[in-house]
Amino acid sequence: MAGWDTAVMAMIGISAIGFLISYGEAGRVAWISAMRRCLLRMNGIIRYEQPGLPGLLRRIDLKGTAQERELTRLLHVCAHRMEQCANPQLMILFAGESMRVPGYGVLNAQDRLAFETVLAELGRSRMEEQLRLIDQADERLRAREEELKRDCARRTQMIRTLGLAAGAAAFLVLI
Secondary structure, three states, X not given: XXXXXXXXXXXXXXXXXXXXXXXXXXXXXXXXXXXXXXXXHXXXXXXXXXXXXXXXXHHOOOOOOHHHHHHHHHHHHHHHHHHHOOOOOHHXXXXXXXXXXXXXXXXXXXXXXXXXXXXXXXXXXXXXXXXXXXXXXXXHHHHHHHHHXXXXXXXXXXXXXXXXXXXXXXXXXXX
């Protein structure tokens, strides 16, 4: 039989995994909120300043949450890379950069689709069309954010409870 120290460490470790997984659930909501703020900022910049695409990306400067700061950094890197490419495509650049961000990985394809669809169309169509796409994407993200907020609290509590129960079971097995 394992010692008390091993049993306690196993219990804490397994319980921590449940809390870590539940943190990812809250991270999804935070990322979607950051995307919505970014779209709102893009809307204002396109409407009133009408810069080129790299200029638009550089003008995004959100700092409220870690997700907003990371999204800002991603867009600034994409702007820099766009100026260095012979045939830049923002969506491809963003997809490549976002794969390097571990927190962005908590989003599933449905979560990312609305935001990344806007990125694929920025700079390719008239201003009115871009603003319409941004408004549509914001509405889809708003609906997704509300859905996730409703479900997040319930799922988070369930995941944490399962983690604690699994930790307690591991403790009992090991003592």
